[in-house]
Amino acid sequence: MTEELDNICEECKKKDESVSQNLIKHSYKICDSCYTSKTIFPV
Ligand SMILES: [Zn+2]
Numbered sequence: 001m002t003e004e005l006d007n008i009c010e011e012c013k014k015k016d017e018s019v020s021q022n023l024i025k026h027s028y029k030i031c032d033s034c035y036t037s038k039t040i041f042p043v
Helices: 018-026 032-040
Strands: none
């Protein structure tokens, strides 16, 4: 499980600590900035 948490955002491919937290909280492997844009502009 921990091996999959590489903290690399699937949207922008940047490494960020928030990625693993958002994965746990929202089941999205994305960083905070991508999550915010996803929330404002839902696909
Ligand atoms: Zn991102």
